[in-house]
Amino acid sequence: MEIIQKKLDGNKVYIKPVGRLDLDTSAEFGIVVDEAIDDVRELLLDLAEVDYISSIGLRVILEIQKRMSKQGFMTISNVAPEVMEVFNMTGLSRILTIV
Amino acid sequence: MFNTLRVKIVIFTLSFLLLLSFVLTISGFIHFANAKQLLMISYDFTISSFAERIDKDIVKLTNNAKDLALMGSVLYKTRNVSDTNFMSNQIPKFVITNIFKNYSDSLGGGIWFEPYIINPSQRLNCLYAFRNKQKKIVIDKDFNSEEYNYLNQSWYKEIIAGIKEGYDTEWSAPYFEKQGSNTLMTTVGAGIYDGKKLIGISTVDWEINSIINSILKMEPTKNSFVLFADKDNDFILAYTENPEKNTSLLGKSLDEIPWYSDNLENKSEITYNNEKFITFIKDLNNGMLLIVNIPKNELFGPVLKHFTVIFFIFLIISILVSLSMYKLLKRNVNDPIEKLVNISDEIGQGNLDAKINIEKPQEFARLSSAFNKMTNDIKDYINRVNNITHEKEKMESELSIARSIQYSVLPNTFYPNMKEFDIFASMETAKEVGGDFYDFFFINDNEFMFLIADVSGKGIPAALFMMTTKTLIKNLANESYSPKELIEKINNQICENNRQGFFVTMFAGIININTGKISYINCGHNPPLIKKNNRYNYLNISPNLVLGAMNDIEYDIEEDFLNVGDVIFLYTDGVTEAFNPEQKQYGEERLLDCLNKNSDTDVQKILRSVKSDVKEYSEGIEQSDDITMLCFKYNGCPTDGNADRFSSPATIEGYREFRTWLKNECEKFAVNEKLTMKIELVCEELFTNVISYAYGEKEGEIGAIFENVRNELIITFIDNGVEYNPLDKPDPDISLALDDRPIGGLGIFMVKQSVDDINYKYEDGKNILQVKWKIN
Numbered sequence: 093m094e095i096i097q098k099k100l101d102g103n104k105v106y107i108k109p110v111g112r113l114d115l116d117t118s119a120e121f122g123i124v125v126d127e128a129i130d131d132v133r134e135l136l137l138d139l140a141e142v143d144y145i146s147s148i149g150l151r152v153i154l155e156i157q158k159r160m161s162k163q164g165f166m167t168i169s170n171v172a173p174e175v176m177e178v179f180n181m182t183g184l185s186r187i188l189t190i191v
Numbered sequence: 192m193f194n195t196l197r198v199k200i201v202i203f204t205l206s207f208l209l210l211l212s213f214v215l216t217i218s219g220f221i222h223f224a225n226a227k228q229l230l231m232i233s234y235d236f237t238i239s240s241f242a243e244r245i246d247k248d249i250v251k252l253t254n255n256a257k258d259l260a261l262m263g264s265v266l267y268k269t270r271n272v273s274d275t276n277f278m279s280n281q282i283p284k285f286v287i288t289n290i291f292k293n294y295s296d297s298l299g300g301g302i303w304f305e306p307y308i309i310n311p312s313q314r315l316n317c318l319y320a321f322r323n324k325q326k327k328i329v330i331d332k333d334f335n336s337e338e339y340n341y342l343n344q345s346w347y348k349e350i351i352a353g354i355k356e357g358y359d360t361e362w363s364a365p366y367f368e369k370q371g372s373n374t375l376m377t378t379v380g381a382g383i384y385d386g387k388k389l390i391g392i393s394t395v396d397w398e399i400n401s402i403i404n405s406i407l408k409m410e411p412t413k414n415s416f417v418l419f420a421d422k423d424n425d426f427i428l429a430y431t432e433n434p435e436k437n438t439s440l441l442g443k444s445l446d447e448i449p450w451y452s453d454n455l456e457n458k459s460e461i462t463y464n465n466e467k468f469i470t471f472i473k474d475l476n477n478g479m480l481l482i483v484n485i486p487k488n489e490l491f492g493p494v495l496k497h498f499t500v501i502f503f504i505f506l507i508i509s510i511l512v513s514l515s516m517y518k519l520l521k522r523n524v525n526d527p528i529e530k531l532v533n534i535s536d537e538i539g540q541g542n543l544d545a546k547i548n549i550e551k552p553q554e555f556a557r558l559s560s561a562f563n564k565m566t567n568d569i570k571d572y573i574n575r576v577n578n579i580t581h582e583k584e585k586m587e588s589e590l591s592i593a594r595s596i597q598y599s600v601l602p603n604t605f606y607p608n609m610k611e612f613d614i615f616a617s618m619e620t621a622k623e624v625g626g627d628f629y630d631f632f633f634i635n636d637n638e639f640m641f642l643i644a645d646v647s648g649k650g651i652p653a654a655l656f657m658m659t660t661k662t663l664i665k666n667l668a669n670e671s672y673s674p675k676e677l678i679e680k681i682n683n684q685i686c687e688n689n690r691q692g693f694f695v696t697m698f699a700g701i702i703n704i705n706t707g708k709i710s711y712i713n714c715g716h717n718p719p720l721i722k723k724n725n726r727y728n729y730l731n732i733s734p735n736l737v738l739g740a741m742n743d744i745e746y747d748i749e750e751d752f753l754n755v756g757d758v759i760f761l762y763t764d765g766v767t768e769a770f771n772p773e774q775k776q777y778g779e780e781r782l783l784d785c786l787n788k789n790s791d792t793d794v795q796k797i798l799r800s801v802k803s804d805v806k807e808y809s810e811g812i813e814q815s816d817d818i819t820m821l822c823f824k825y826n827g828c829p830t831d832g833n834a835d836r837f838s839s840p841a842t843i844e845g846y847r848e849f850r851t852w853l854k855n856e857c858e859k860f861a862v863n864e865k866l867t868m869k870i871e872l873v874c875e876e877l878f879t880n881v882i883s884y885a886y887g888e889k890e891g892e893i894g895a896i897f898e899n900v901r902n903e904l905i906i907t908f909i910d911n912g913v914e915y916n917p918l919d920k921p922d923p924d925i926s927l928a929l930d931d932r933p934i935g936g937l938g939i940f941m942v943k944q945s946v947d948d949i950n951y952k953y954e955d956g957k958n959i960l961q962v963k964w965k966i967n
Contacts, residue, residue, distance in 0.1 A: 115846050115879050144868060146875045147938035153936045161929060174868055181944050182937045183925025 093117040095124050098137070103133035108139040113149030122152040129156070133164030140170035141177055145178050156189060196528075197520040201513050208509035219498045226494045233556060234490065235429050235471055238483045241409060244472035245402060246467040248296050249476040252395045252569055253360045255294045259393030260358075260381035262286055263302040270309050273367070275311055278318050278335070287320045288328045297609040298322060298376065298398040301334065302383065304391035305351075317341055319703075321396070350380035350392050357384045362477040365399055365421050365428055365467055375399045375428070377421070379477065385782050394644035399428055406481070407431050412489035415468075420445050422478030439825045445480075455532050462486070471770060517755025527555035531562065539550060543570040593624040593654040597817075600658050601628060611704040614641060615794040616821035617802065619765075625817035626653030626761045634701065636902060637965075642699035643716070643761040643821045644738075648691075655694045658684055664699075674701050674710040678738075678746045682714070684738040694739040698761055700823065705755040705903045706948040706963050707825055712746060714738045717767065717779075720786055722758035728785040729779065730759075752950040755827030760797065769809045835859075838894040841881050841910065845893060849878060856897045862904065866964060869945045870904070873962055876938035877908050877917075885958065899966075903947075914953045917960070918943075 096108040109121055123141055129135055135156070145153075153168075162165035168190045171179065179185040202349075251887045266286075270277050291300060299321025309316040314780045317336045326671040334341055334918040341347050346363040353361030363378040376396050383391040406419050410431060417431045424445040463470050475481060499864060527549045537545040543566050549559040559571075605614050614913040626646030634640050642664065646657040665679050678699070685695065698716035702709040711730065715737035735746050747802070753759075762782070769777040785804045791797050798820050805818065837852045839845030853874055857867040874895070881893045920941070943949060948963035 095328055114850075115843060115882075116850075122664075137571075144871065146872055146879070147935075147941055148875075148879060150937055151934050154932070157929060158934075178872070178941065181941055182923075186926075187929040187932070 093120060095121060097124070097128050100136070103131060104136070105121045105132045105134070106127060106136040106138065108138035108141060112144040113142055113150050113152070114141045114144060114146045118146070118148040120146065121149070125152070125156055126159075129160065129163075130161075132160075135164070135166040137166060138170050139168055139172065139175055143172050143174055145175045147182075150178065150182060150184060153172050153188070154184065165189065194583075195525070196523050197517060200520055201517045204516050205509065205513045208505075208512060212509060214507050216502060219502065222499055223491075227491055228504075230490060230494065231469070233713055234469075234485065237411065238471045238473060238481070238654040242475060242481050245481065248397070249379075251296055252294075252397050253381075253476070254362055254380040255290075255300065255395045255783060256379045257296055257358055258290065258392050259287075259300055259302055259395065260383045262290065263304070263383035263391055263393050264385060266302065267304070267309065267383065267390060270342060275310050275313050276337065278316050279332070283318050284320075284330050287318055288330065291320050291322075291328045294395060296401075298374075298396045299331075300393065300395040302393050303347060304383070305389070308341060308390045315341065316391075323352050346378045346380070346394070347392070350378070350394065351382070351389070354380070354382035355426060357382060357387075362422055362871060364423065365426065376405075377477075377965065386388045402558060403702065405430060411483065412485050414466075414489055415483065415485040417484070418445075418480070418482040420480040420482070424480060428479075430840075432569040477823055484755050520590050523552045523555070527552075527559070531555075531558070534562070538566055538569075538765070543573070586727070589651055592621060593649075593651045594620050595626055596651070596654040596658055597626070597628065600661055602630060602632070606631075609704075611826055612639065613824045613826065614822070615798055616819070617798050619802070619814065620817045620820040621765070621814045623649045624654055625649055625763075625765065625821035626657045627765065627817035628657050629761070629819055629821045630661055630665060631670070631821070632665060635671060637703050637705050638701055639704050640668050640699060640701045641761070641823050642697055643719075643763060643819060644695050644697035645716070645763045645817075645819075647694050647696075652691060653693065656689075656691065657695075659688060660695050663688070664697075674712060675699075675746060675748045678712045678714065678748070679744065680743055682736075682738045682746070683742055686742045689739045689865065696737050702763075702823075702825065703948065703963075704825075705900050705905060706950055706961065707757075707827065708948055708950065709751050709753050710751045711751065714746065717762060717764055719762070720760040720783065722756075722760070722786070723754065727760065727783060728760075729783065752952075753825040754824070754952050754954070755825065756792070758792075758794070758797070759823045760801075761821040761823075762801075763817060763819040765814070765818035766801065766805055766820060768816060769805045769818065770812050770815065771808050772810050777805055781808065792824070792856075796825050797822050809938045810879070833894050834898040836894065838892055841878075841883070841885060841891045841912075846882070849874070849893075849895065852895075853897070856951070860897075860904065860966075861900045862966065866904075866966065870964065872904070873942045873945050874906060874908075876942045877960060877962070879911045879938060880917055881908065881912065881958075884915050885910045885916075887913075902966050904964045904966055905961060906963075907959060909960075910958050911956060912958060915958060916951045916953070918949065918951050 093112070094110040096110065097107040100106055102127075107125055107128060111117060113121060119166070137153075157166055166189060168188055171190055176185065176190075179188065198710050253427060266283055287302070291297070294300065300318065301317055301319030304316040306314040315335050319331045320328050321331055323329050333339060346366060349363045350361040353359075356606075360379055360381045363380070365375055365377045367375055375398070377399055378393040378394045380394045383722075384394060388823045396690070403419065406417050409417055415431075416667050419428045419430065420426060421428055425442055427445065430441060458486060459470055461470050461484065463484065468484040469487055471483040471485070473481040473483075490545075494659070495865045530547055530549060534545050534547040545566065547562050595620070601618060604614070606612070614631055616631070618627055618629065620627075627644070628646070629641070631639065636699050644657075644660065646653045646660065648656070663684050664681055666949050667677055667684065668679075672680060685730050695714070696716040697712070697714040698719055699712045703710075704823050711732055712735070713732045714735050716734075718729045718732055718734075721730045731749050732749055736744050767777050767779050767782055779806065781804070782801065785801055786797070789800045790802060802818070821929035835856055836850060836919055843903045846966050850871070854867075857870060860942050861920065862870065865928060878893065885891055885893070890914055891910060896907040896909070898905040898907075917939045920936065920939055922940050923933065925940075942962065946962040949961065951960045953959070
């Protein structure tokens with residue numbers, strides 16, 4: 093999958109996955125993000141190009157969120173309605189910072 | 192005719208009387224013989240005593256003769272030889288007249304000497320006295336005359352010839368005395384002896400006329416006649432005879448009478464002038480015969496007549512008795528019987544008001560009153576029976592109406608073309624309809640409702656209430672309520688329409704025939720039996736309140752999934768409460784046993800076997816309640832031409848293939864984008880689940896079936912991995928804070944949230960998980 097990432101300043105990163113966050117892609121996405129957020133205080137996750145997320149994708153996001161909560165914070169933006177529905181369904185919308 | 196009681200009794204009586212008269216006749220004859228003998232003896236006695244009287248006279252005369260003879264010898268001894276007139280002396284005269292005074296029966300008598308005995312000079316010496324007409328005794332001197340010459344007279348010769356020794360007497364033959372009294376006489380004489388020398392005779396005359404007169408008077412019977420014969424039987428001296436028989440026997444000798452000589456020897460019976468006579472013969476002392484002849488019929492006639500009269504009187508009495516008995520029987524037996532027969536006929540023809548009225552005799556009066564009572568009783572009975580029959584007919588028709596109501600509303604086609612399930616139901620109504628019913632129908636395209644119910648009460652009202660309830664349920668069921676709403680609405684409406692206070696127990700199931708998901712509703716009904724894994728068990732379900740009892744009640748609905756081959760058996764209490772002759776109930780245990788013993792899978796056969804087991808148990812005891820059963824068997828959703836199959840290794844590579852396949856399927860069935868995503872999500876989660884848990888480190892396969900059945904999308908995942916039911920996993924607590932939340936466990940949770948239906952089963956070593964969505 094294509095993952096766009098930009099280092100905005102010293103400890104602020106912007107990541108934008110493009111495509112699905114599913115069984116096929118989530119593992120790769122997880123690894124990429126994991127590397128990208130080393131020593132990062134602020135993560136901006138842009139889900140504008142993600143129209144599908146499965147539990148394995150949620151898992152990755154939950155793991156990222158747990159890590160980011162320790163070293164800073166994460167903001168998720170441009171969540172598609174389909175994905176939002178999944179967040180709502182699983183109660184993640186309440187523990188994620190979605191703008 | 193001879194078979195009638197009357198004739199029989201009369202014949203019997205008559206025979207009895209005739210027998211009696213026969214016996215009496217026999218005894219009569221015996222008595223008659225005795226009487227004859229007695230009569231003979233009595234006549235013999237009478238005649239004997241008459242003869243004796245004559246004999247007495249004879250003896251007296253004989254003795255007189257002897258006395259005279261003695262006197263004669265005395266005279267001889269005292270004679271004076273010189274006296275030539277000795278016999279004319281006073282002394283002999285005196286003696287003879289005085290002696291004769293005592294001889295009252297004799298007419299006269301004398302002493303007669305042989306020639307020259309008294310006086311050698313005088314040849315004739317006699318002395319004779321007789322009674323003259325003035326009854327004076329006078330001496331007759333004329334006998335001494337030579338003209339008379341007594342020595343030449345027949346009587347003298349006879350007598351003197353007859354006398355052989357002293358005191359001998361001899362009777363002369365009867366003769367007419369012309370000298371003296373000029374009557375028929377006989378004379379008895381005795382010898383006068385001087386020593387041993389016969390010197391003369393004495394005589395005593397007997398006037399036979401006097402005897403004859405008395406004999407003539409002797410007339411024992413009207414036509415009898417008497418013969419009196421002299422001693423040599425030469426002459427008949429006297430006879431009596433019926434004047435009509437104008438033959439004179441007088442002066443004839445007995446030998447001249449042919450009938451006498453022919454018949455009399457040793458016989459006491461003679462025939463004379465063609466008439467039978469009984470003859471009594473008496474020998475008199477002087478050799479004369481007294482013969483009395485009495486006509487036989489006159490002798491025995493009276494006795495015979497007596498007996499004949501008695502016999503005829505008896506005969507007449509017999510006939511009279513028989514006749515009166517005949518009449519009596521007719522009046523007292525036959526007529527009442529005739530009446531009874533006529534009345535019976537009348538009653539037989541249907542006239543029960545016919546009365547019989549017999550007052551006499553008492554027996555028939557009683558019989559007739561009993562008869563009247565009987566007809567009354569029969570009438571009452573018939574009326575009662577008619578009433579009962581009428582009532583019964585009314586009831587029967589009511590029952591048959593109720594029954595036909597009940598039957599008419601029950602569905603009778605059992606969806607024979609449905610592959611997803613088999614259903615069969617049966618109801619056998621009790622005599623008095625119990626208000627059971629069953630029903631089954633689709634409430635929408637996928638959900639099928641079946642129910643069994645029992646209305647409290649019996650008869651038409653129950654049947655009508657049942658009909659109302661059934662209609663109401665079906666109408667409400669089509670309104671697409673949830674099962675819980677449905678049942679609560681049903682209850683409320685039943686309550687609304689329930690003025691009679693009926694209530695209904697019901698068990699209903701609503702099954703999604705595609706998924707096998709079933710909702711159970713039990714409203715106070717017997718819990719049904721459910722067959723899972725080849726074993727029946729009672730469904731453990733909360734009973735809830737009966738329908739129609741109270742408004743606004745909450746009902747608990749229980750849900751389950753039916754697997755392919757699962758069977759639900761619904762029944763009413765008519766089954767478990769069927770009685771056997773020992774008044775024991777069939778019971779739930781026996782029902783369970785019966786079903787488990789039966790290996791049938793055909794619903795109709797299952798019902799039939801239960802029915803026959805109940806029948807066998809009750810052993811002919813009449814069914815007291817409706818026996819209603821319903822059997823539902825779930826066959827699962829058929830995988831027909833609408834099913835597409837996929838299989839791949841349970842790996843991520845497999846998942847990629849799967850995704851492509853799934854996408855194609857969704858496009859093929861024109862599934863909209865939103866649902867496609869949902870389907871994708873769910874399928875990914877389930878696929879992930881198999882990859883994660885099914886095979887562990889080993890490799891394995893995963894299969895999927897995509898079906899579109901009646902506006903439902905069904906996707907089934909099958910794997911051969913370890914048995915694992917993801918639905919058993921508890922849902923995650925999504926309200927937890929980030930730190931407390933586990934990172935896993937959301938997949939199945941999401942699946943549950945995203946499907947319309949999900950079920951899992953483990954069969955033949957396979958995990959089978961099925962998810963369904965409704966599509967419009």
